[in-house]
């Protein structure tokens with residue numbers, strides 16, 4: 394007896410799980426099932442309706458791979474997953490391991506899908522549409538490589554919960570209206586009007602663009618050309634490339650003070666020891682690994698190490714400082730020195746649990762000038778903040794906080810692009826370059842320097858209290 398399973402275009406993962414559970418419970422061997430719907434030569438029957446007596450135990454690692462691999466466009470992905478399930482059930486080797494050809498194949502499928510989803514999150518560009526009700530309306534066109542619209546859109550539903558939007562693809566369309574997500578059939582590429590947000594994206598892209606790192610091949614593989622036409626900012630690429638050499642030269646000339654003896658050697662050794670991270674990381678951990686090797690500006694030459702953020706990787710609240718201080722540079726952790734103490738005390742008073750927030754800095758290397766045995770803090774300049782915005786953008790993209798608190802002018806500039814004076818902005822919520830809200834307040838180091846810090850300190854506690862209330 395042979396069986397045929399037709400997987401739907403929507404709800405594919407659940408449908409595969411249900412079918413696989415039934416098939417394994419009846420001990421139906423992989424070569425008896427045609428997962429492509431039975432279009433083959435042999436006459437096939439549907440699977441039984443009910444589960445059989447056998448219960449298979451499946452490790453969580455299998456579901457981790459299955460929940461990505463099933464969206465791959467490869468027609469044999471469902472069959473391969475079932476082969477792995479069969480072998481797990483029969484204890485035939487380790488079909489999830491990279492040492493096994495099946496494991497290697499499945500890992501690759503899962504990785505391709507995760508990358509495709511990541512690209513969707515990075516490259517979907519919404520255009521505003523005329524609105525009929527109180528909610529703003531947006532639409533975007535996107536062409537994924539795999540069947541990734543369904544697993545990819547919950548990200549947008551969380552991020553743009555208070556707007557109505559649709560993402561149309563050649564296969565399916567996702568509609569988010571009144572807070573509800575639904576899917577419809579494929580649409581022709583919509584003829585969408587341009588709007589001012591295109592200009593914003595262009596500015597953002599120009600800001601994060603680091604001419605010293607232009608690698609056209611990498612750019613093409615990370616942002617395949619087929620996406621370019623849908624991205625307003627890519628229209629800037631030719632102009633930026635033309636200016637790139639001159640900008641590199643200006644960066645070199647504007648370089649900061651020379652490294653103290655030995656520091657460069659330490660950071661070079663450190664970077665050499667790290668695995669080469671991919672250019673466009675798929676996870677927060679990969680982003681951290683890549684940041685450890687960062688050479689986007691000269692600050693890495695003197696600093697001991699990159700200081701990455703810490704806390705809950707899915708925190709609703711992100712708190713961003715300026716840059717690591719002396720202690721942070723040595724320990725490799727943010728906010729462990731005197732300013733960190735002020736911040737942690739204020740957080741405790743406001744009821745913010747540091748383990749539930751994500752604490753990080755606009756700039757990931759300590760900038761200082763040596764004076765005797767001391768290293769004196771220097772504020773990062775705009776170019777340094779802009780180079781480092783790449784990392785901050787990745788942290789924001791992976792953590793996806795509902796609210797971000799900017800401590801001081803450098804963080805506020807990094808997050809919003811607004812370099813206006815702090816006194817007009819403290820306690821206010823501004824729109825971040827990442828499209829999320831940013832609550833601006835004083836930096837704890839500023840509070841430490843004031844002869845009478847009471848008012849500024851109360852502002853900091855109040856901001857944290859409000860942030861806690863908004864992200865509970």
Ligand code: URA
Pocket residue numbers: 713714715716717718721726727728729730732733754838
């Ligand atoms: N100041 C900051 O802005 N960040 C730190 O991590 C420490 C001091």
